[in-house]
Amino acid sequence: MSSPEPNAPSLRAAWAALAILCAAYLLSVFDRQIISLVIGEIKRDLSLDDFQSSLVLGSAFAVTYILFGLPSGYLVDRFGSRRVIMTGVAIWSFSSAATAFVDSFWGVMLCRAGVGMGEAALMPAAYSLIAGTFPRHRVGLAMSIFVFGAPVGAGLSLLIGGPALDFALRVGPVHVALAGTIHPWQMVMISTAVPGVLLIALASRLPGRVALAAATSPATVAAITPDAAPQPDAGHFRTHLWLYLRIFLGYGLGGLVGATTSLWAPQYMIRSLHWSATDVGLVYGTINLVGASGIHLVTGVVLDMLAKRGSTNAPVSVYLAMVVLGLPFSFLLFSTASSVLFVVALIAVSMLVKPSMAFGSLAVQSITPSSLRGRAAGGYSTAVALLAYGTGPALVGYLTEHVFRDGAKLGAALTIVLTSANLLVLVLLLSLLRPIARHALSVPRHEG
Structure with a gap:
């Protein structure tokens, strides 16, 4: 042992x-x-x-x-x-x-x-x-x-x-x-x-x-x-630059959907649906506690099962299927006036689109030599943080303030940003299916 x-x-x-x-x-x-x-x-x-x-x-x-x-x-x-x-x-x-x-x-x-x-x-x-x-x-x-x-x-x-x-x-x-x-x-x-x-x-x-x-x-x-490990030719990143960029953008935009929803949804619920802060906390807090944790376990089991069967692009194919299922809900989420439909859509987006970080991390791991994974992970984390927290919420505020010039249009701004991001995620993930399988150095395994 x-x-x-x-x-x-x-x-x-x-x-x-x-x-x-x-x-x-x-x-x-x-x-x-x-x-x-x-x-x-x-x-x-x-x-x-x-x-x-x-x-x-x-x-x-x-x-x-x-x-x-x-x-x-x-x-x-x-x-x-x-x-x-x-x-x-x-x-x-x-x-x-x-x-x-x-x-x-x-x-x-x-x-x-x-x-x-x-x-x-x-x-x-x-x-x-x-x-x-x-x-x-x-x-x-x-x-x-x-x-x-x-x-x-x-x-x-x-x-x-x-x-x-x-x-x-x-x-x-x-x-x-x-x-x-x-x-x-x-x-x-x-x-x-x-x-x-x-x-x-x-x-x-x-x-x-x-x-x-x-x-x-x-x-x-x-x-x-990473500096303590043997260093392979740094040309690996140059050779596969377009592949890494698509991974960073695809999963980073998935993170944008999650972070933008997390940061703006409470205000939308208070401002547009006229919920109290207590109701917001009870509903959205429970979704985060139960839904996000549950989907982490379920997807972990699925990824391990596919890895055992020899799949080399499971982090892409599984998340792609989740995004396809979540796409209509991302459009419905902030465009409906029904609280019931809003909650249903919020659960779907939180469970299907939001957990992008782990999938992207596994995709990066699968194509990166072990001694370069520290730098690859650092680049991936930076890209996700920049897109998710640095770009998404600001785009929503810019649209409501400088394009619509109306705070009541918060739902419309959120719908535009989330739906556009999800469509781009869909295109990028589709473009990754074959390259990830072709360039995988090992079968990615979800440890958890």
Whole structure:
């Protein structure tokens, strides 16, 4: 049986560390998503337009998240995961809470940029720590458990944030000595600092710098420390540039559909369907918690089954089928006036189109030599973040503010962006079916 390095923590300590990492990922997505509930209140109090609101929702976060991703990886190698995670949590928690104390568009943008900078530290630190504390035969399971923090965090941010906002709205503005008048949305943002303080205390119990597990697979080692692995001819990327670009664009646009839906759907439900924040949290939070987690497990089983049968393009063919099924729902989602049809379409889009990241990652893995997978994964993650958070939400705001010039046209703007993106995804995935099968270096396997 494979085991970690002698200086690595015990398996029990590894599972304890994983629990803390899951809590950190959950909280990071919670703080990232909570803004979608209160952006309407921020827009009103700070006199923002829809385009400015869209930049607050996505672009401000995406830019720093992308810029600080690689430097964070270097800091992990230099100082260890524990220090980097504690610092990252402190930065994003402070920045999220500080949003409550700014009174301008640029102030909110700066705070959201701080959230992106802090959260950029988590992923490289977590991947490094998981690979360094778990033996090979448990790394896949540990990684799968870790990524469940995303749908859980998104779901809880809505389930908790919705009722919290409604409660704060019922209480109304509160006057606090020295701080002045605190509005309901400010109360919600301030409250995000509390779990951050607790998480920093928990993170202090994480292992320090640990070596990669001796039995960790070469692919995992290369993904986390690519510079330490033997380097094949870098011409691989030049030779297959068009193939990589289609993967990045295809799955990145799928991510755009997911992120744009996640960030704008709560405001559409409040603004156009006249739902309360509590109702938004209950419905959309449950969809994230149950639907997103469930589809992850189902698609994992399907991908493993196809891989065992020798399929070399399963990450493309399975996601292509899901997009085809989800396409009519992406058109229906924000064009219907029926709450029932909206919920049905929201479930379909969340389960069929939204989970693009894992499929794209497997597609990249299948055509990339093991010692280049770290750089390929970095390029893929950057492209997805840029399209999903940096572009999608901003396009919606631009359409409502500068094309339609009517905030009531939010549904029309969302329909145009989501349907167009899904059609492009469909075309790109169709163009990938044969090339992925032809250039696959190994049968991609879903570990989880």
